[in-house]
Amino acid sequence: MGGGGKGSNQKAKTVIRDIIRSVRRKTLKDETASTYTIRRPADMPFWNEIVCGDCAALLRLIPSDSVDLVITSPPYFQQREYGGWGIGNEKSPDDYISALIGIFRECARIIKPTGSVVFNIGDKYENSSLRLMPYRFAIAATEQCNVILVNNVTWVKTNPTPRQFRRRLVSSTEPFFHFVKSQNYQYHIDEFLKPQDLEKSNGNNGTGENVGKKYFQLIEQSQLTPKE
Numbered sequence: 001m002g003g004g005g006k007g008s009n010q011k012a013k014t015v016i017r018d019i020i021r022s023v024r025r026k027t028l029k030d031e032t033a034s035t036y037t038i039r040r041p042a043d044m045p046f047w048n049e050i051v052c053g054d055c056a057a058l059l060r061l062i063p064s065d066s067v068d069l070v071i072t073s074p075p076y077f078q079q080r081e082y083g084g085w086g087i088g089n090e091k092s093p094d095d096y097i098s099a100l101i102g103i104f105r106e107c108a109r110i111i112k113p114t115g116s117v118v119f120n121i122g123d124k125y126e127n128s129s130l131r132l133m134p135y136r137f138a139i140a141a142t143e144q145c146n147v148i149l150v151n152n153v154t155w156v157k158t159n160p161t162p163r164q165f166r167r168r169l170v171s172s173t174e175p176f177f178h179f180v181k182s183q184n185y186q187y188h189i190d191e192f193l194k195p196q197d198l199e200k201s202n203g204n205n206g207t208g209e210n211v212g213k214k215y216f217q218l219i220e221q222s223q224l225t226p227k228e
């Protein structure tokens, strides 16, 4: 800035402040316009609502190439009781993978060419051996459904259910597979790189120092005898 005295210095500061404000406003406006303006396609059957039902049937109603993101966590294979129906009750691992692929094929169909499917699956022990279910699924998906596997993001559970195993460790991770159907997928790396606040409201600070604490507290409070 040239030497124009106190008054012109103040004016320069005001101009700079206005420029910063306008750039901020413009950036926000541009981001809002390009990232967050979503219009309901004419043939979209659901919009801003929670729809309960069999996803195999419901997904078929959604038009192709119409959704930005599908994120799902199907049941483990033969491990949980969700009312005796749905995915996870198949007779064999192969039937389970086929059922998952049937759903996944629909997920891949409905996402836009710029969209993503994030699929979380847990593993399963049979005869003391891991079945590697998540990886069987991911291989089948990439081989059969014309998708690209962008990442296998590992969910590290900082508070897994404690077990009494003497011959193996507790499984405390699960994969989240990020699939796309073209190289032109939307990706906001800047959002990911923003510093995260690791302090969680449940007292879990991400260091692992509270692992199992909640369960041990419940055990201590319980009226049951050790045998029960």
Ligand SMILES: C[S@@+](CC[C@H](N)C(=O)[O-])C[C@H]1O[C@@H](n2cnc3c(N)ncnc32)[C@H](O)[C@@H]1O
Residues within 6 Å of the ligand: 053, 054, 055, 056, 072, 073, 074, 075, 076, 082, 085, 086, 087
């Ligand atoms: C691992 S849980 C998902 C939990 C969920 N992500 C949450 O945070 O609450 C799996 C869910 O899938 C449901 N499910 C199983 N088969 C289904 C199907 N064909 N259609 C819709 N939901 C199904 C089960 O009833 C169960 O609630």
